[in-house]
Amino acid sequence: MFDSPVSASAYEVLGVTADVDDEELRRAYRLRLRQTHPDTGGDAAVFVQVQRAWELIGTPDARASYDRGRGAQAPEWSAPRASAPRADTRPRARTHGQPGGWRRERYLTLVREWVGRGVDLPDPYDPQLVRSAPHELRRMLADALAEEATARIVADLGMGYTVWHDVDASRDGDPEDKLDHIVLGPSGLYAVLSEDFGGPIGFRRGEIVGAHVAGAPVTELVSRQRVIARAAGVRFSGAIVVLPDGDVLGAVTDLGKVRGVPVAVVSQSGLSTLLRQGVTGARDIGGTELFDIRTRLQQRVRHV
Structure with a gap:
């Protein structure tokens, strides 16, 4: 989970800083895969999180999109507002x-x-x-x-x-x-x-x-x-x-x-x-x- 106030960022999950270059990012991802893989004694939940982090920042386009969104407003954190009328009347x-x-x-x-x-x-x-x-x-x-x-x-x-x-x-x-x-x-x-x-x-x-x-x-x-x-x-x-x-x-x-x-x-x-x-x-x-x-x-x- 990367949208929580307490969750680690995709970079933190992979063990790198946000200014890392693409090649070092790729090496860090492969290392984290080996470290967390269940077949080698790693934590399966963390292994899944590492894969998800790579999906978010593993390509230049995805990384650019992620970086733009990191400082963006997150409306879901704000105080809940009155919801609009529901189409479902049950x-x-x-x-x-x-x-x-x-x-x-x-x-x-x-x-x-x-x-x-x-x-x-x-x-x-x-x-x-x-x-x-x-x-x-x-x-x-x-x-x-x-x-x-x-x-x-x-x-x-x-x-x-x-x-x-x-x-x-x-x-x-x-x-x-x-x-x-x-x-x-x-x-x-x-x-x-x-x-x-x-x-x-x-x-x-x-x-x-x-x-x-x-x-x-x-x-x-x-x-x-x-x-x-x-x-x-x-x-x-x-x-x-x-x-x-x-x-x-x-x-x-x-x-x-x-x-x-x-x-x-x-x-x-x-x-x-x-x-x-x-x-x-x-x-x-x-x-x-x-x-x-x-x-x-x-x-x-x-x-x-």
């Missing part, structure tokens, strides 16, 4: 809360503090500004974008689904302890985490690992899910972590049960199918039980 999922809202607000506060008081900041989402910001700020914006992307997907699931965004799951009022989304539908009740670590990830003993993965995101997700389950008196069917398509191999990876909860990691493009089919080992929900769970959650849920 009922959408019931949604509550503002996806990515808390992280958007936090990013705006932090970026203004970082720039400094009295400094004019006409566009806090300017790509050059974002790229130069500390990693903590870029991660904040990247996660907001990830949450918004998930929200767009689940909204199209249809009227059989209800979704709550930015749900307070704290014990002491810390807004960081939140569930990005809760999704309720015929396939089950799921706690959903939307993440963007800025690059390929791996798995170890039921947890997500990677160069930029801090803490234990799966364990933390399950813990926050339990807070809501106890408070609302409901039983979750499973937990789901959503990642950008380029950062995970395969549409769905089942991690098995983590603290008794079935967990799956899914790419954004595979999320809709997973929520319709359900996570492996999860319990379906239907009839009056679905109505009862929705009522309990609606009474309990508080947004950050």
Whole structure:
């Protein structure tokens, strides 16, 4: 993934600077292919990323186009705007809360503090500004974008689904302890985490690992899910972590049960199918039980 606030550039993936000549660029690409090829012990996800980087800058025309776009405005980073009327008039999922809202607000506060008081900041989402910001700020914006992307997907699931965004799951009022989304539908009740670590990830003993993965995101997700389950008196069917398509191999990876909860990691493009089919080992929900769970959650849920 090369369009994220925290992702490496195509040049960084290939291990060169942006002013490298074409021959050296070609040598770097071949070296990175050997280093990352799965047959020689490399990481398959990184291998795919190297190939994608070469597609972006491997020819003079592609490289020129990429270089022109690197400093261009990226509208998808800006604050979400009201969408135009949809041609599709089918009922959408019931949604509550503002996806990515808390992280958007936090990013705006932090970026203004970082720039400094009295400094004019006409566009806090300017790509050059974002790229130069500390990693903590870029991660904040990247996660907001990830949450918004998930929200767009689940909204199209249809009227059989209800979704709550930015749900307070704290014990002491810390807004960081939140569930990005809760999704309720015929396939089950799921706690959903939307993440963007800025690059390929791996798995170890039921947890997500990677160069930029801090803490234990799966364990933390399950813990926050339990807070809501106890408070609302409901039983979750499973937990789901959503990642950008380029950062995970395969549409769905089942991690098995983590603290008794079935967990799956899914790419954004595979999320809709997973929520319709359900996570492996999860319990379906239907009839009056679905109505009862929705009522309990609606009474309990508080947004950050």
